[in-house]
Amino acid sequence: MTRYAIVLDTRRCIGCHSCTVACRTHNNLPLDIIYNPVFTNGPTGVFPNIHTSYMPMICMHCANPPCVSCCPTGASIQQEDGIVWVDENKCIGCKACVMACPYGARTPSPHTGIVVKCDFCADRLAEGKEPFCVQTCHQRARIFGDLDDPKSEVHKLVNTEPVITLLPELGTEPHAFYILD
Amino acid sequence: MINKHYWGWPVAGYLFLGGLGGGMAVVSTAADLFWGKGDIFALGNFIASVIIGIGSGLLVFELGKPFRFWRVFSTQKAVMTVGAWLLGLLIITSTVYFSFWLSFLPWSNWILIRQLLAGFNLLLGVGVITYTGVLLGSMKARPFWSSPALPILFAVSGLSTGLAAQSLLAGLWPYQATQTSFEQIYGFLHKLDTGLIVFELLIVMIYVLMMRAYAGKEAEMITAKLLTGAYALPFWGGLIVLGLLIPLALYFIGGSAATLLAPWCVLIGGVFLRFLIVYSDPRKMLPGETMYKERLPKGNEAFLESWK
Ligand code: SF4
Ligand code: SF4
Numbered sequence: 001m002t003r004y005a006i007v008l009d010t011r012r013c014i015g016c017h018s019c020t021v022a023c024r025t026h027n028n029l030p031l032d033i034i035y036n037p038v039f040t041n042g043p044t045g046v047f048p049n050i051h052t053s054y055m056p057m058i059c060m061h062c063a064n065p066p067c068v069s070c071c072p073t074g075a076s077i078q079q080e081d082g083i084v085w086v087d088e089n090k091c092i093g094c095k096a097c098v099m100a101c102p103y104g105a106r107t108p109s110p111h112t113g114i115v116v117k118c119d120f121c122a123d124r125l126a127e128g129k130e131p132f133c134v135q136t137c138h139q140r141a142r143i144f145g146d147l148d149d150p151k152s153e154v155h156k157l158v159n160t161e162p163v164i165t166l167l168p169e170l171g172t173e174p175h176a177f178y179i180l181d
Numbered sequence: 182m183i184n185k186h187y188w189g190w191p192v193a194g195y196l197f198l199g200g201l202g203g204g205m206a207v208v209s210t211a212a213d214l215f216w217g218k219g220d221i222f223a224l225g226n227f228i229a230s231v232i233i234g235i236g237s238g239l240l241v242f243e244l245g246k247p248f249r250f251w252r253v254f255s256t257q258k259a260v261m262t263v264g265a266w267l268l269g270l271l272i273i274t275s276t277v278y279f280s281f282w283l284s285f286l287p288w289s290n291w292i293l294i295r296q297l298l299a300g301f302n303l304l305l306g307v308g309v310i311t312y313t314g315v316l317l318g319s320m321k322a323r324p325f326w327s328s329p330a331l332p333i334l335f336a337v338s339g340l341s342t343g344l345a346a347q348s349l350l351a352g353l354w355p356y357q358a359t360q361t362s363f364e365q366i367y368g369f370l371h372k373l374d375t376g377l378i379v380f381e382l383l384i385v386m387i388y389v390l391m392m393r394a395y396a397g398k399e400a401e402m403i404t405a406k407l408l409t410g411a412y413a414l415p416f417w418g419g420l421i422v423l424g425l426l427i428p429l430a431l432y433f434i435g436g437s438a439a440t441l442l443a444p445w446c447v448l449i450g451g452v453f454l455r456f457l458i459v460y461s462d463p464r465k466m467l468p469g470e471t472m473y474k475e476r477l478p479k480g481n482e483a484f485l486e487s488w489k
Contacts, residue, residue, distance in 0.1 A: 039469030055469050066321060072261035073252040092252050093245020095187045096261050102322035102464060108187060113245030166467060170321045 002081040004120055004175070005147040006134070007157045008056045011181035012141035015040060015054035019133035019142060026121065026132035033107045035059070035118040036133050053181060056142060058133070059084060059105035059118040060166065060174030067097035067106060076115075082147075082175055085119040088112075102167050103174075120144070147175065186460060191243035193459040196313050197342075197452050198236030199268065200335055203309030204343020205229040206275050210299040210306065212347075219299065220356050221366065223282035225347045226302075230275040233309070237268050260319060264312040271305040278302050282355050310339030317458065324400040325392055325461040334384045334454075341377040342451040344370060345428075345444035367440050371432045374447065378432075382425050385454075403461045412460070415453055424450015 015038055023029065023036045035058070042052035065084050068076045075090035076097050086097075086106075091114040098106045098115060106117045121131035129135065134144040145152035154177075157163065163177035206229045213219025241250045253265040280286055281295040288294070314332030321327045348370040352363055393404035407416045423446055431443035478484075 037473055039467065039473045041469035055467065057467070070259050070261065070319070072257055072259045072265060073249075073255050074257050075252075090252060091246065092249040094243075094253070094261065095245070096259070096316075098187045099462065100320050100322055103467065104464060104470070108245055115245070167465065 001148050003147040004061065004082045004125075005145065005154050005158070005177065006058060006061075006120075006131075006175070007143040007154050007161075007163065007177045007179065008058070009141045009143065009157075009179045010053045010055060011179060012139045013038065013054040013056050014139055014141075016139075018136050018138065019056060022132045022136035023118070026124075029116075030109075030111055033109060033116060035105070035107075035116075055178070056133075056137075057103070057105075058142075058176055059120075060103055060172065060176040061120065063173035063175060064171060066100040066102070066170075066172060070096045070100040072096065083120050083122055084117075085122065086115050086117060088114050088116075091115055102170050102172060186462060188459055188462065189243070190456070191239040193456040194452075195236040195239040195243075196317075196335070196459065197455040198232050198239070199313050200310050200339030200455070201342045201346060201448070201451065202229040202233035202236060202275075203271070203306045204339040204341070205232070205346050206271060206302050206306035206343070207310065207340060208343050208347045210278070210303040213299045214296060214303065218366070219295075220282060220358075221351050222347050223279060223355055224353045225350045226275045226279035226282075228346070228350060229306075229343075230272050230279070233268055233272050233275070237272070260312060260316045264309070264316060267305055267308045267312060271302065271309055274298060274302050274305065284355070284357075306343075307336075310336045310343075313339075322464055323462050324396050324465055325403045325463070326458070328388070328392075328396070330384060330388050330391070331458070334381070334388060337377055337381045337384060338451050338454050341374055341381060342448050344374045344377065345447035348374070348440070349444045371435070371439055371443070374443075375429060375432045378425050378429050378447070382421075382429075385420070385425075397465065399463050399465050403463065407457065407461070412457060416457055419453035420450055420457060424453055 017038050019036055020034060020038060027035065029035070037057050039055040039057060040052060041055050043050040045051050061082050061084050063082065065078055068078045068084060072094060073090050073092055075087045075092070076084070077087060078084050093108060093113045093115060095108050095115065098108055106115050109116050124131060130144050134142045143153050143157060145154035147154055147158060149155055157179065158177050161179050163179055165174040165177060205225045209219060209222035209225045212222050241247050244250055253262055254269065255262055278295065278298045281289055281291070281298070283289055311332050314335030317326040318328055318331035348367060351366060351370070389404050389407060392400040406412045428443040428446040428450070431438045431446070
């Protein structure tokens, strides 16, 4: 079985926002919609021991996604391979999923009325390519792959590095794993 | 951009009207089944249909794709799907039940069927007033909503507003008898509503204090907003004083103030409650998210549009 996941290595991220730009280009997003921002965390600590890190964001493609279970129409879908996406022909724009997602990964498009989000570039995956933000990251801070494949880099990282997930207490079981520094 | 209210006034308005209509259906069917006074509250069933209809209209208006609204009648197990079916059914059955009280209709003396329908509507009404709270209460992403106490609060408020509306409509057409002593009926309704208001007051205070103490930083900030911040006037003035304490005092004084004025205060309080809750929706911010959103350009909607 394939289970797609992404590792976000904040030790490598330099906060250049290339991934945000790449996503916008590939998905042809309007200026007011961002799927994968890069947050600046900090500076934290007390001078002179201060520290800043960058948090590349993305839809966590949760294993237990509240955005899917709350969707009244079945437009929010979780695939066998873990990808969570919105069927634009079924979505009525009720925004229940936007309220339910704890990670701000969904945006109601003011242009079309439906909800849009990251789908791990499913179109590129079908062609055997990586998501565009992953390919673009010149620091290899975004690492994508099949978590169930023991030979994949995400499998190795998740099993050898001290990875964390965001807001684990909510029980969403995110499949975006962060390596903090 | 930070904490944009994706659900706005139409949802708040709907939550109020849905609770009100559901509460009215519960009151009039319960009065039929357990009090033998369904006739006095007959008109309320039809008004409940209209009110739920308007509320559902608001909900459709809020959709990004209003003309696709029929898709909510699916076979999903989502709270919203269940709610849509409950609302849709109650709009129809409440009007049908009302028709049993119209003496010129041939089925107005089919008492057993009417009572079966009353039982069915009672269940639907309970479903409607509870589900609105479950819809918000099940959203773990929103700290101030995520609590099993929210459905209880909404249900009590729905019942209380339903009772208030029914006491305003009691005895109107198609009710015909003239001998009834309405003093007694009002007295009973007012006592019931007094109990509900006291209960609601308790839940509101416990809810806010628990959110302040135990539900994390975001919830604590929202309670500060409610108690002393930007929402303090609608919270204290609108909900607590106008919506709960004044009707309580009016019911205590009794007389025509209690009969005519108090129910309106209760209704207004119900509106305030729904708006305050719906607008208390912030998510827990992720590390660095607040700063990022603050830095996004503001006030350049025209520029954004020109890029389409
Ligand atoms: S991050 Fe949000 S949108 Fe993505 S799967 Fe999880 S709950 Fe759904
Ligand atoms: S906005 Fe669309 S995808 Fe989201 S819950 Fe509603 S119908 Fe489903």
